[in-house]
Amino acid sequence: MRFSKYLIPIALTIAVIISLTLSVVIWTNPANYKNRQNSSQNTQNEEITKPKRYVYAPTQAIHTDSNGNQTILVNRLVNSVSEIQKTMHGYKNVHLKTLSTKSQDKYFQIANRPNSIMLNYVSPVSIRVISDVTNKYFEKLPNHQVSRIVLPTNDSTRIYLLNDKNFAVYQIKVKKHSLKNLNKVLNMNIRRVPASLQLFNGQPMIYVKSQIQMQPYKYLIDRQSEDYYVSRLLNNRDSQSNVTVKRRKNLVTYSDQNTLQLAFNSRTRMGTFSDFRNNSDQQSVTSVLDDSYEQLVDLGLPLDSVRFFNYDTNSRTVSYRTFVEGFPIFRANGFGTISTQTLNANAKRLQFSLDNPEVPIPSKQGYSTLPATETAIRRLIAKGYHAKDIRDLRIGYGWQKDKSSQLLINLIPDWYVNYKGTWRSYSSLINRY
Template identity: 65%
Template sequence: MKFSKYLIPIALTIAVIVSLTLSMVLWTNPANYRSKQNTKQNSQTESMIKPKHYVYTPTQAVYTNSEGDQEILVNELVNVISEIKKTMRDYQKPSISEYRSGSQTDYFKVANRPNSIMLSYPTPVSMKILNANVNNRFKKFPNVTVNRIVLPTDDQTKLYLLNDQDFKVYQVKVKKHSLKALNKVLTMSIWTISATFKLFNNKPLVYVDSSVQMEPYKYLIDRQSEDYYVSRLLNSDDSQNISAKRRKNVVIYGDQNSMQLLFNSKMRMGRFSDYRPNKNKRNITSALNNSYNKLADLGLPLDNVRFFDYDSQSRTVMYRTFVEGFPIFRANGFGTISTRTINASAQRMDFSLDNPEVPIPSKKGYTTLPSTTTMIKRLVNHGYKAKEIAKIQIGYGWRKDSSSPLLINLTPDWYILYNGKWQSYTEMINQY
């Protein structure tokens, strides 16, 4: 009886000692902790990683009706582009030919074809990347670059691939293909935005014709621990040599040889530097394939993450999280994840430590955004130069919520790539 009296205090003391010991081990060298729980977690994570075609998918759909009127298709309940892509996976006996080359008139004639849906990438992709979206039906096609896909809703035998850079148009012929499912997408309860596809600064751009009301969102964010990323990214044969250094808001994990993982708790950002030799060639297909592999290594759910940009000069690939078909921009213009190949022996990946997970009803009313033309005129009137505007995009601005560190507010706004940097239209106006 006397022994049982001390049993619980002794057990608690042992538990505390074990806990403190494990904590010290994790603090000084988290890679030493190899539990079954981590293995199970990584296994579950692998099942959440989406195939390549989920990430490298078009991000905008524009419908042109029989009268030539155009509208951007949006649906809060159904992913419109995913539904359209489902109709593109059974093309039979496809063949490709160059239909038009270098003519802006011919390019826009096809792009604005009545009775068609145009799918657009935010930046060009290669045919081998596009091929993943059509169930490898285009695997024998030349590896040209493509910005847009035009799908006729009244022609069962043709579709078109467009390149914005040189205004090339490729015609793809297929064996008679049912259009029932494609036309069914147009009967869904879809919110549309009146639009016109035309030139801006000698580049094709989808203009929003009139003011548009956008709904703000509040999101619960997902926060993974540092240990999770250490386990995912530094789990190699040399991982037993991992050390950790802390300085104010920054902690750096490294194997003192070829890999380094940095976390900035203030900025809520992570950076993984890999100094092992890489075989990433200087072409877009190699860059995007290699970047996707890095994305998968990170182990984040990719349901709403989409390819957003590729800079061939810096060999940087940018991904953003999309909400209702529109990308999220943070205060510094960063997206969700970016990868960069510096040289043959150095690669880098920057990523956010916070990611939107669960939408929560917002009490804020709708935000009204001006038309594209009005927005550009206002910027010019405030002293900005129209010729310095490279790209224009409706998106959501990421703002912290004052009520909880686990909540963010997503506010609709125009975003402008001005002088090489993505900036909020509202902030640009307010600066003057």
Template identity: 80%
Template structure:
């Protein structure tokens, strides 16, 4: 009787040990990779299917107070852009009117309007893309290109769309609504950097007016296996061909021997997916960005901090970057975190990294102090760089390997300069 008293607990304990042992074998054995992938498919889908309104959200918010003073709202504890975006979903009776084009005076009058928040893109999008932010409220508006959205904090019947390319100003009339939630964002615990919005080399740009202190980060990176992307990009397509593998130096190429090819560079850890099937060969910015978003979802890479960064209409390359505190991460390899390109009616390309920031690790280093925009420009000129070739400047984070572990990366604040069409860190340009 005494033995039987312990029989059931003992049996349960043994069952638990066996279950845990089998689980470890299943989850650590590469041969069972597909089973592991299927078991976590639902969780992964929740992570990767971020809606368009998230991926194509503006990347910067600038507040202009009642006295005309401007500050960049920095995402530290609160994602200010996301919170502002939430207030844009209840517009009623929406109508658009073109106010002006090719007038810098009219453009900056609205852009620097007191009592407003300006949301900015690095590269223009279209009204149809912004429609995703507004819960489909802009679906009937003309599909103009837009660089910035100006939301008055003291006028509940108007907002404005701006296009940097031709200084176009569009006023959107809406039914009167409450501005309480929009103004509440400004009362949240948000860091602010003094700024001004002005012309530089004939293009509108946000200038940082005082030194900015940013926190360096250490991130645990997700080093995804090649098998995962082979399964996502090759096995998921309707193809009767078997997958072939070819190795040439540091490049491994997988192919369905027909229309799909996936290559990995072991040195740069960059993957390139080429799709040679016929496509619609989109050229309008709306269709290009929509197709690009679909490729992101096919890729299956978590999009928690990934946002649209740039579109080049000449090459039809769409690039995305991972953002930290509202600032983009720059790397020495690749076009960004992810890039897509429509080559022609029979070819598309998708490029991505196998290493992506995943979990922040506490960093004991102090804040990094970055100089003002004017200081950066003047130092670059004194070093021999031509002002006319500086196309843009952005505060960002540089990706540097951590010597203590291959699974850690250091993200270091720095200025980034678009010089002659390519992004370079300010530090690297000054030290050349």
């Protein structure tokens, strides 16, 4: 009986000694360390990969009050779009009805509806993609293209979808639900910028009604190595060929000698992955965006602030940008964060940057003042630019290298103008002559 009294403590002591011994072996064995590192990396990859509902969420929210006044809800302390998106997960008994097409009057009647929040995309998506945002509630609806989502704040039985291309208006009837959380968003600490939705060159565009002050930022960037992407995009593929390397001036090209090629430009810090295997050659917006998202996952970049920006149907190029306070980042060449392109049934291309914003650092710079939309357009025309060649204007952040460190960038607020299909900063256009 006395021996049994000490049996459990002795057993526990032995177990602790064995555990400590095994830990020492594991932590001092390089092979085990490598396995542990790979396991940690896999866990990290799972954490940075965001579901499609994050990547394909709308990028801008506009509130229309009871008097019809509109304001852009700017993300500062609160991500307004994300908070609104959280309220879109309880729709039931959904039914879609086409209210009109090619009617500007009906389109603007719904877009400017008092007591509503309008969520905007830069480029149209499909209802199937929006269904991912609403936790699959819309997946059985007709798969129309959509540019904007209008959520009434005083009617819990209707939602409206708008398509800028043909001024289509779709009404979705849903089972009555609470609007309490949606209206709560409007009471959060959100910056409001007076704005209005107007026609420009025959297409709807958001006008900022007065000059706006914007906060510059410094960002610590994540400088990823070439080896990381070689491992993700070439070594993990089905091909059993050895990877070869060719170097020429600023260009380093890795290839599996068969169907995959990965090139890096050391001067621009850009990577281009070319896949020459057979693909399904997607044609619809839904299938293109689905396939593009899978390529993002393969790439393994952090997607916390990365959002879908545009889909060019002519070149079948999907582009994504990193957003700060709800505003997109533009680099000097107009490039964003990632772009994917389907060339044909035998070729796809993925372009990305090895440097991406990671951690914001307080900037000592004062606020930048940007002109109202109408003022910016008027000044561009006065400088000799043709209004018909201006396709869009939106506020964004310009990427500039910081002279004090290679690991820092400056994000400078500016208007960005889609002129003849290319995004260029307003400042560079104005100062060109």
